[in-house]
Amino acid sequence: MTYDASVRKDAAGATAPTGARPFWGRLVQWGPYRAFAALATASPRRQFAILATFPILWLLTQHLGPMVQMGRVSLLDAYPVAPGTPQTFTLDNYMRFFGDSIFWMPFFRTLAFATILTFCTLILTYPVAYFLARHVSRRNQMLMLLLLLVPFWVGEIVRTYAIMILLGNTGAVNLVLKWFGLIDRPIPFMYTGFSMGIGIVYLTALYMLLPLYSALEKLPKSYNEAAADLGAGAWTRFRRVTLPLTLEGISSGCTLVFLISTGFYATPVLLGGPSTTVFSETIAGFFHVAGDQWPTGAAFAVIMFVTALLITGVFQAFMKALRKGEKA
Amino acid sequence: MTKLILNRRHFMGTAAAAGAALASPAYLRRAHASGGEVNIWTYNDFVPEAFKDQFEAETGIKVNVRLVDDQGKQFNLLAAEQPNPTVDIMTVAGHRFLQFIDSELLAPLDTSRLSNWGNINPTFSESDWATINGEKWGAPILSGMEVLSYNTELVSEEEAMSWDTLFSEKYAGQTAYIIQDMMSIVMLKMGYDGNMVEYMDDPEKAAAIVEEAKQFLIDKKPLVRKYYDSGAEVQQMFVNQDIALGHSWNGPAAALINDGFPLGMTIPNEGSYGFVYTYNIANNAPNVDNAYTFLNAILASPEIGASMTKASGFISTYKDASNFLTDLEKKSTSFPEEQLANLQFFRAEANELKYSLVDPAVEAVKAA
Numbered sequence: 180m181t182y183d184a185s186v187r188k189d190a191a192g193a194t195a196p197t198g199a200r201p202f203w204g205r206l207v208q209w210g211p212y213r214a215f216a217a218l219a220t221a222s223p224r225r226q227f228a229i230l231a232t233f234p235i236l237w238l239l240t241q242h243l244g245p246m247v248q249m250g251r252v253s254l255l256d257a258y259p260v261a262p263g264t265p266q267t268f269t270l271d272n273y274m275r276f277f278g279d280s281i282f283w284m285p286f287f288r289t290l291a292f293a294t295i296l297t298f299c300t301l302i303l304t305y306p307v308a309y310f311l312a313r314h315v316s317r318r319n320q321m322l323m324l325l326l327l328l329v330p331f332w333v334g335e336i337v338r339t340y341a342i343m344i345l346l347g348n349t350g351a352v353n354l355v356l357k358w359f360g361l362i363d364r365p366i367p368f369m370y371t372g373f374s375m376g377i378g379i380v381y382l383t384a385l386y387m388l389l390p391l392y393s394a395l396e397k398l399p400k401s402y403n404e405a406a407a408d409l410g411a412g413a414w415t416r417f418r419r420v421t422l423p424l425t426l427e428g429i430s431s432g433c434t435l436v437f438l439i440s441t442g443f444y445a446t447p448v449l450l451g452g453p454s455t456t457v458f459s460e461t462i463a464g465f466f467h468v469a470g471d472q473w474p475t476g477a478a479f480a481v482i483m484f485v486t487a488l489l490i491t492g493v494f495q496a497f498m499k500a501l502r503k504g505e506k507a
Numbered sequence: 508m509t510k511l512i513l514n515r516r517h518f519m520g521t522a523a524a525a526g527a528a529l530a531s532p533a534y535l536r537r538a539h540a541s542g543g544e545v546n547i548w549t550y551n552d553f554v555p556e557a558f559k560d561q562f563e564a565e566t567g568i569k570v571n572v573r574l575v576d577d578q579g580k581q582f583n584l585l586a587a588e589q590p591n592p593t594v595d596i597m598t599v600a601g602h603r604f605l606q607f608i609d610s611e612l613l614a615p616l617d618t619s620r621l622s623n624w625g626n627i628n629p630t631f632s633e634s635d636w637a638t639i640n641g642e643k644w645g646a647p648i649l650s651g652m653e654v655l656s657y658n659t660e661l662v663s664e665e666e667a668m669s670w671d672t673l674f675s676e677k678y679a680g681q682t683a684y685i686i687q688d689m690m691s692i693v694m695l696k697m698g699y700d701g702n703m704v705e706y707m708d709d710p711e712k713a714a715a716i717v718e719e720a721k722q723f724l725i726d727k728k729p730l731v732r733k734y735y736d737s738g739a740e741v742q743q744m745f746v747n748q749d750i751a752l753g754h755s756w757n758g759p760a761a762a763l764i765n766d767g768f769p770l771g772m773t774i775p776n777e778g779s780y781g782f783v784y785t786y787n788i789a790n791n792a793p794n795v796d797n798a799y800t801f802l803n804a805i806l807a808s809p810e811i812g813a814s815m816t817k818a819s820g821f822i823s824t825y826k827d828a829s830n831f832l833t834d835l836e837k838k839s840t841s842f843p844e845e846q847l848a849n850l851q852f853f854r855a856e857a858n859e860l861k862y863s864l865v866d867p868a869v870e871a872v873k874a875a
Contacts, residue, residue: 259586281867284874347747367680369749370733449740453731456873464870467579 246484253477272478282461286483289458290490292376293440297387300380300436301429304387308428309421312395324392331385339449342378343369346450370452378450383439387432394428395421423505430498434491441487458483542567545797548575548584549598552818553649553784558811562804568797576737578603585612585789592789595798601636601783602853604644614790615642620799623806631783631824636852645785646802648812649758649821652781652850653688654772656760657752658745667773670696673752674727683733683744684754686724686869688780691853692754693720696777703857703864713857714864721868725875734873738762745770761820761839774846780853783824816840 206212219229252258256269276282311323330338345351346368353365368374398421406416444459451457458479465476547554551574559570573594575581581597588594589612599607607613618624624632624646631637631647657667661681666672670692673682691701699716700706706713732750735741738759744750745763760772786805788798805811812825813832822840823829829837842850 259583279867281871281874343743343747348749349747365748367732367749369747448736453728453734453873460873461870464866466583467577473583 249477250481252474253481255474258473258477272474273482275475276479276482282479285456285458285461286486288456289441289483290486292372292379292455292457293437293487296376296379296383296440297433297437299376300383300387301391301433303380304384304432305391305429308388308391308395312392312398313400320396327385327388330381335382336445336449338382339378339446342374342381342450346374346377369450372452372455375447375451375455378446379440379443382443382446383436386435386439390428390431390435391425392428394425398424423502426498426502426505430495434495437491437494438487441483543794543797544569544571545596545794545801546571546573546594547596547598547786547801548573548581548594549596549786550575550784550819553598553815554805555811555814555818558805558814562801566800566804568800570801582607582610582612586610590791591793592791593793594789595792595794596786596801597789598648598784599645599787600853601634601645601647601785602855602858604636604639604785605855606858607787608639608644612790613644614788614792614795616644616646616788617799618643621646621803621806623803626806626809626826628824628826634783634852636783636854637785645787646806647783647785647824648805649784649815649819650781650824651756651758651784651821652774653692653779654755654757654760655752655775655779656741656745656755656770656772658748658750659769659771661751662771664771664773667752667771668776670775670777673754674730676730678751679730680732681749681751682731682753683735683741683750684731685736686734686872687865689724689754690717690720690865690868691780692777693723695779697723701780702851702854703861704854707857707860710860713860717864717868721871724872728872728875757822757840758820761836764839765817765820765836774842774849776849778849778851781850782853784821 200208207216218225220226253272254268254270256267256271257264258266260266276286307327311320311327315323343350347353348365348367348369350368352368353362356362356366402420402424403416406420411419442459443457444463447455447457447460451460462476462479462483465472465479545568547570549572554570554572559572562568563570575584575598578600581599582603585592585594585597585607599613604613627647631650632643637643637645637647655667655670655673657664657672662672662678672678673684694701694703694716697716697719699720703713703716706716733740733744735744738756741750741753741755742759742763744753745768755772757772760770763770764772786802788795788802792798806825809823809825809827810831812823812828813830815821816823816828816832817836820839829840832840
């Protein structure tokens, strides 16, 4: 089939309204615009540059900009300061972390919590993702995903309060246990590592579920059928076929959940107890205290950021090696 | 219980708003319709809604309230914004004045522009902490104190008369407190000056006292259910019966009492600290004239002071404000004379020394 531009032009001319041209019509006929459009779209490279400008500007101003500012503040001797007060650059804020062991416990506790909770989230969400991708008809998958997404339409704080309502001394869990006569006095779930863990797993589950679902959904059913034909049992099929082929989803999900978990603040504050203080609370302390402590808080935030990136980098490299090993 | 409290709160909030509206004095009618806006940083319920609505309607000045929950956050925000702040009026506790003044964040208050200044109880407006460098720096609006709050169905008043109960094995896992505030109280309980004014010339002794208080709190850490930060948190814990007693500010505790919750509060025998919230005008405030109009209006009548007390639970600094409180509200915002004798106000003179020692100690307690 060939395209005859003259036919289209004639047809358009026959049906075009006789009134004033709309704004866009006038714009495309405007000389300077036409000159600019010709210049900007003259080559694929220029087209790419035009398309990439806005996202790059967004990344620079909304993502990289604040981080650069945080890095700058972390190197100042005082911030914020009264107008006219001189500021100098220093590494003292970083040295404060390494020189005072009281900050190490919340730091390592955060990394330990994040690692354990990432693993727990993986274990809990994998079966859900598997069921969704492999046992729910395509027609119902979107509906199920939508149902799983519903709790995420409300904010972190609201969902955290929902956990409080569930786990409090007068919460639903204790009431049910009491109703069944299993307990006489409420179990103090709240303000413990348990309540904090439940909250973080609940809040991060979706970030694990979606990459896992995506990986499992792409996996052809014929692979498992072939393995079954060759005599592999259910566990062997999962271990030798499904799991290796979903390592990429596991890697993505774990990375997301781990990074998010290291930065949680409101949930540990609201659900945690006296022995679950995490590093984000320590950092926040420096921003709350009246004075010029922001640089120390910023330096601590940079330390956690870099450490979390290093850990995820090592994890990604390990997973990559694992995937290569499986392929070999 | 929660439903009852919510209903009562809604009812009382409505009643307070209606009362304030009915009691609306003539000050607003006298005010000129000047227009513009006034930007205020303050705590929840410190600007009564009914007053705000009427002030806006009669002066044409739009009141923009930004809620804060911490003195430090206000300081940092204002320091970051100076010399072009977005705020006109902020809410500084009297014992934090010095820090704000030293950093040139506050403007001295010109009380000659406030014809209603005399409506403040002189106990608050003319106190020694209220005048610094020969100037007034804020209009006292509400007074608060560190109290021991307790569920009256679980803890006796006699037990609640000592801070030791808060650290007893009997109530292990049923207590909560703000560590920063408890550091001062523990020092006082141990017989030291929690304001640290006495040790300004002896930093080593000050450090030793803070170390002792820190060690005490670390030793007692297994007994506490929760270190908290805001009044809403401790209210939530009492309502959910997660705690039986705790240290709190009197405001949040009084609000629960007024809601009908079985809560009591004491100033224990070992003593405690009080503080006064003041409205202050920021240095280089963009709407100074409107700020003075607002301050003069909010100081105009004891009914407004009473409505602030009803909403926040803190004690009004206005003369005769208690005449407009119900018996229950009076009870929840007053203490027996013998308990008040145990109270002293926070002082600011040694704040630099104090917080340079206390802040790391707080981190150490959290980390332990």
